[in-house]
Amino acid sequence: MGQLLQFFELGEQTWHGDQRKAEEAWRTMNLIRAFEEKCIELYKQGLMGGSLHSYIGQEAVATGVCMNLNTDDYITISYRGRGQAIAKGADPYKLFAEMLGRKDGYCKGKGGPMHIACRELGILGANGIVGAGIPIAVGAALTAKNKKTGQIALTFFGDGATNQGAFHEALNLAAVLKLPVVFVCENNLYAEMTPIKHSTLNEDLAERGAAYRIPSIVVDGNDVRAVHEATKTAVDRARSGEGPTLIEAKTYRLVGHMFGDPETYRTKEEVAEWRQKEPIKRFRQVCLDEKLLDEDRLDEIQNQIYKEIDTVAKRAMEADQPGMEEIFTDVY
Amino acid sequence: MSTKRVITYAEAINEALREEMKADPNVILLGEDIGAYGGVFKVTKGLLDEFGSDRVIDTPISETGFTGAGIGAAMTGMKPVVEIMWVDFTLVAMDQILNQAAKMTYMSGGQTKVPLVIRTQGGGGRGNAAQHSQSLETMFAHVPGLKVVVPSTPYDAKGLLKSSIREECPVIFIEHKMLYNQKGEVPSEEYFIPLGQADIKREGKDVTIVSLSRMVHFCLDAARELQNEGIEAEVIDLRTLVPLDLELVKKSVQKTHRLVIVHEATRSYGWGAEVAARIQEEAFDELDAPVLRVGAEDVPIPYNLNLEKEMLPQVRDIVDAARNALYLSV
Ligand SMILES: Cc1ncc(C[n+]2csc(CCOP(=O)(O)OP(=O)(O)O)c2C)c(N)n1
Ligand SMILES: [Mg+2]
Numbered sequence: 001m002g003q004l005l006q007f008f009e010l011g012e013q014t015w016h017g018d019q020r021k022a023e024e025a026w027r028t029m030n031l032i033r034a035f036e037e038k039c040i041e042l043y044k045q046g047l048m049g050g051s052l053h054s055y056i057g058q059e060a061v062a063t064g065v066c067m068n069l070n071t072d073d074y075i076t077i078s079y080r081g082r083g084q085a086i087a088k089g090a091d092p093y094k095l096f097a098e099m100l101g102r103k104d105g106y107c108k109g110k111g112g113p114m115h116i117a118c119r120e121l122g123i124l125g126a127n128g129i130v131g132a133g134i135p136i137a138v139g140a141a142l143t144a145k146n147k148k149t150g151q152i153a154l155t156f157f158g159d160g161a162t163n164q165g166a167f168h169e170a171l172n173l174a175a176v177l178k179l180p181v182v183f184v185c186e187n188n189l190y191a192e193m194t195p196i197k198h199s200t201l202n203e204d205l206a207e208r209g210a211a212y213r214i215p216s217i218v219v220d221g222n223d224v225r226a227v228h229e230a231t232k233t234a235v236d237r238a239r240s241g242e243g244p245t246l247i248e249a250k251t252y253r254l255v256g257h258m259f260g261d262p263e264t265y266r267t268k269e270e271v272a273e274w275r276q277k278e279p280i281k282r283f284r285q286v287c288l289d290e291k292l293l294d295e296d297r298l299d300e301i302q303n304q305i306y307k308e309i310d311t312v313a314k315r316a317m318e319a320d321q322p323g324m325e326e327i328f329t330d331v332y
Numbered sequence: 333m334s335t336k337r338v339i340t341y342a343e344a345i346n347e348a349l350r351e352e353m354k355a356d357p358n359v360i361l362l363g364e365d366i367g368a369y370g371g372v373f374k375v376t377k378g379l380l381d382e383f384g385s386d387r388v389i390d391t392p393i394s395e396t397g398f399t400g401a402g403i404g405a406a407m408t409g410m411k412p413v414v415e416i417m418w419v420d421f422t423l424v425a426m427d428q429i430l431n432q433a434a435k436m437t438y439m440s441g442g443q444t445k446v447p448l449v450i451r452t453q454g455g456g457g458r459g460n461a462a463q464h465s466q467s468l469e470t471m472f473a474h475v476p477g478l479k480v481v482v483p484s485t486p487y488d489a490k491g492l493l494k495s496s497i498r499e500e501c502p503v504i505f506i507e508h509k510m511l512y513n514q515k516g517e518v519p520s521e522e523y524f525i526p527l528g529q530a531d532i533k534r535e536g537k538d539v540t541i542v543s544l545s546r547m548v549h550f551c552l553d554a555a556r557e558l559q560n561e562g563i564e565a566e567v568i569d570l571r572t573l574v575p576l577d578l579e580l581v582k583k584s585v586q587k588t589h590r591l592v593i594v595h596e597a598t599r600s601y602g603w604g605a606e607v608a609a610r611i612q613e614e615a616f617d618e619l620d621a622p623v624l625r626v627g628a629e630d631v632p633i634p635y636n637l638n639l640e641k642e643m644l645p646q647v648r649d650i651v652d653a654a655r656n657a658l659y660l661s662v
Binding site: 128161166328 | 365390393395421424462463632636638642
């Protein structure tokens with residue numbers, strides 16, 4: 001069990017002088033944040049149906065993980081999955097259009113916020129059923145192994161999802177079949193309104209991977225460099241045929257489980273504390289301290305992204321509604 | 333109904349749970365976020381404070397696990413009320429529900445009873461898309477061994493839930509997410525509504541409209557529109573699918589000779605087909621027109637609100653069907 005469970009520590013030389021990586025990470029994290037903030041605005045205006053589950057605060061996980069993936073690698077995501085979709089290369093216009101249920105959306109407006117999918121980018125789908133995407137990623141890894149394509153599959157899920165049978169069955173299957181799959185658990189400390197410590201006795205959820213003899217890594221999910229490096233090990237293992245890895249990224253969602261959540265289950269102090277440790281603020285400091293990007297460049301990129309998101313959202317708001325005939329297409 | 337009192341559907345269900353928990357210490361609740369948070373639809377609000385965490389149990393996200401545990405507890409002396417947050421998630425626990433709970437009494441030759449209630453909520457209308465909007469009551473009704481309750485008003489919800497908790501067999505109790513805030517009269521005195529009694533929600537002589545859950549309200553709206561045209565529709569709320577009160581439907585058809593069945597679930601293989609078949613088997617001579625069904629289109633539920641609305645039955649569709657049953661041009 002000892003070697004199977006690892007606590008990742010960032011090496012001093014990580015990304016040393018690598019401005020290209022720093023810029024990519026900064027860009028992606030800000031794009032996700034800007035996108036998610038805009039979604040809240042649109043939701044408040046009554047432009048969306050259903051519920052909105054924001055990814056704000058967890059941007060370093062999607063960003064750090066997906067920097068290791070190729071376009072044709074598979075991922076499965078959840079109702080909170082726009083962040084990962086963006087990190088995998090999704091077009092914000094098509095994402096907004098889907099959020100608004102428009103024809104130009106990734107799923108023609110028929111899937112909505114909980115069901116983002118884009119086959120071109122390997123995004124097999126977002127799930128409204130907690131944990132259900134995990135075995136599906138294992139199946140995609142089975143395809144990759146059988147066809148020897150060199151692709152891998154990766155699945156994002158929450159802390160709460162590790163209490164589902166589907167999670168456990170999928171892990172064991174992947175371990176036994178030695179499949180090229182990476183399990184990324186985003187432990188944001190809460191499953192809806194329930195603190196994870198009330199629903200599982202494991203201090204580290206990564207122990208659950210180790211229980212199936214899957215090498216499992218605990219990483220600081222608010223440090224984009226650490227997430228990137230830890231996942232790199234996992235992705236390399238998968239690609240070289242050594243089997244699955246589980247990553248537990250410890251993070252925090254800075255807003256409610258969904259829009260309108262009164263957040264009675266946590267204190268303002270706790271949220272304020274995590275705001276100090278939030279990934280974008282932290283990475284800005286890293287960039288400055290390590291002289292990766294200077295203040296002007298950071299601001300320039302950030303401003304440009306917010307402007308772009310504004311424009312794109314406006315365009316999506318003007319997009320056409322799907323035609324009624326779409327009710328009957330794509331059923332079988 | 334001496335004391336007139338108006339409360340919401342959610343409050344009525346909350347009262348039923350509270351009263352039954354007070355009446356019987358074996359009644360316990362299991363479910364996700366039902367304790368401190370009081371349930372995502374606020375149905376279990378205040379119950380943790382009143383009855384403590386031994387009886388109001390917040391579970392991990394493990395539907396198979398806690399549904400199965402509910403069955404085991406029911407087999408051995410408890411009376412669990414399991415909440416599955418959305419009916420769509422019952423599918424995660426379907427082996428426990430359909431292979432275990434439904435069959436336990438029969439397989440054991442009557443040695444074992446499973447006095448379990450599974451409370452859940454379904455239905456569309458909020459843009460929650462394909463995995464959070466379904467109407468799945470027929471699935472449960474199709475497997476012998478389960479009773480299925482689908483209430484449309486606060487009054488019915490309370491009286492039926494109290495009876496469900498006192499049943500000796502598993503009961504699937506399906507609420508509707510769009511009804512939680514709907515208000516209605518509920519007496520402050522204790523009452524029960526036995527399972528298997530349909531209710532005439534509106535009397536009429538020209539056409540019988542049979543429905544349940546949220547669609548009952550759509551049918552009542554349709555009946556008001558029809559009244560403007562001089563058509564008197566009788567609206568029957570089945571309230572429970574199993575047992576099915578076919579007698580009341582038959583009686584109504586003997587009067588109106590025309591039957592329209594309305595459900596929010598997809599039309600094909602829905603319970604409407606069962607009611608239609610039974611009526612033609614048992615009251616064929618009474619019918620002056622084919623039995624008609626109004627249901628959702630046979631597709632998953634789309635996210636886009638316009639598409640969703642078009643895909644789900646609307647008042648207009650019910651009015652049209654009633655007119656069709658009367659051979660009036662639509
Ligand atoms: C099978 C199933 N059960 C319950 C739910 C309701 N639900 C939606 S999100 C959620 C919490 C999930 O928590 P976690 O896995 O930690 O992910 P997070 O939301 O924190 O990203 C729950 C219980 C669901 N969607 N699916
Ligand atoms: Mg969580």
